[in-house]
Amino acid sequence: MVGAAAGSVLGDNSSRRDLITGAGALLGASIGNDIGQRRRRDDSYYVTEEVCSTSYEIEEREQLSGYRVRYRFEDRIHETRTSVDPGPTIAVRMRLEPLS
Template sequence: MIGARMVSAAAVAALVPSMALADSRYQYAEVLASDPIYETVSYSVPVEQCRLEDVPYREDRGHRSATGPIVGAIIGGALGNAVGHKKRNKQVGTAVGAILGGSIGADIARRQRERDGYVRYTTREVCDTTYEERYEEQVTGYRVTYRYAGETYRTTLDRDPGASLRVRVNVTPVG
């Protein structure tokens, strides 16, 4: 039994070198036809469209008055003074009330100026970008018919091979 296994292993080892001796080489085949393969592909193109528009804006009348902040400071100071009970509290209340009242008065005066301003229009260019879908036919490959050793073959390639095509020929002994 041990002898039989050794013979089998020897037979396998004898086959490996013969497979390693298989011949592979390159030859050229004649190209009979090379037809492009077309595919429709889509892509997006940005398109900018511009137009002139009348855009409103408010124009300040230009006069600014200190009346709003002053009146606010007076009213705020009076309220702050009225809230305090002791002399020191009345002084602090008056100062804080005057500051807050002046700020509130300034805000009210600013809003009033904006409201009293008048609307004017100016022409400006306004642009929007949209995308258009476009399509085109592109060659994505070639169906190639070629002849080698009297036989005709077909394949698909990513480029046109020209008049001849390089092929790999493998020769392996049988038997």
């Protein structure tokens, strides 16, 4: 529009006013197109978006890993660990040694 108006003013006293107006309109359209293209290129930008996430699940559980067993043998308290329930009694291995 601006190009056509400028062409009309410039060709006001000319016999080829329509031709100058048309040329002004084409020139204005071309300039407007160039400005529009430049703006589209200059207005571009990049955005970083998170597209995945990590979720955590905490699970607590108790697991029996063994039995700590205390027993009295020859007036002394001993302690051992077993992987199975010893029940009310526990087998003890004795090592016999000569007295001297």
